[in-house]
Amino acid sequence: MGIILKPVSAGNWYDCTKLKVKTEQLGVFPAPVVYWIAESKYIDEYELRAVYWDEELIGFIVFCNKPDNDGNYWIPAFMIDEKHQGKGYGKAAMEKLIELMSLMKCKKLMIGHRPNNGIAGSLYESLGFNKVSEEVIDGEIIRLLQIL
Template structure:
């Protein structure tokens, strides 16, 4: 499986905006991709990547290029389009994102998910993200990946 991450640009932003989750997943991924595209125009540290399988756009990732006050870099959003879920693209895309962030000298990566999104929790755990606390933050379970 050849997965790549490409910056969201003039050439692909509209295609990214067409990505969507399944109707029953709207409670775990409530913001459409177009929200993240708009926010990235006003929040300097947000960067966006399309997740591609060969030449096909299959998903979308949002990440921060600057750490928070505790030195944590965040991945605020990861989504795979409804037509491409269950094929390993989320895991492959997240692995690529972790490698990209490693090259940026990130040592701690944080990601969150809704408590009822067990698939996301299992995915993040499989890649080494550990639950930070049992308390929810903005309705999400927060996980941390420490990179040596």
């Protein structure tokens, strides 16, 4: 079966709150999943997806279902649980998200990561996300993927 992105719902939200990054990653993913779930109740364009490998919950994604004023769709949060990192799930989940965004007619997909998060930078780069500039903006390197 592989990677499946399921909406966060009454049936899985609490399990999503148990997802964690490694202790050394807290500086690059400081907000817990419960924060994003709460924020999504007040920011209408936030959509949440639980990342599953077959039937096992392994990650969490927040993306915007509407573009900003420049036509960019943003991914505010993307994480794979500490027990499932390094297995290729992050790349597979991001590929599924890109497919979903393409179906939503998204042409420009944006994501940021902390400068010291080289693993995220390499992952996004391998998927075609290019740096918008060398300048760090609000503490993050901003990357853009042009979807054809």
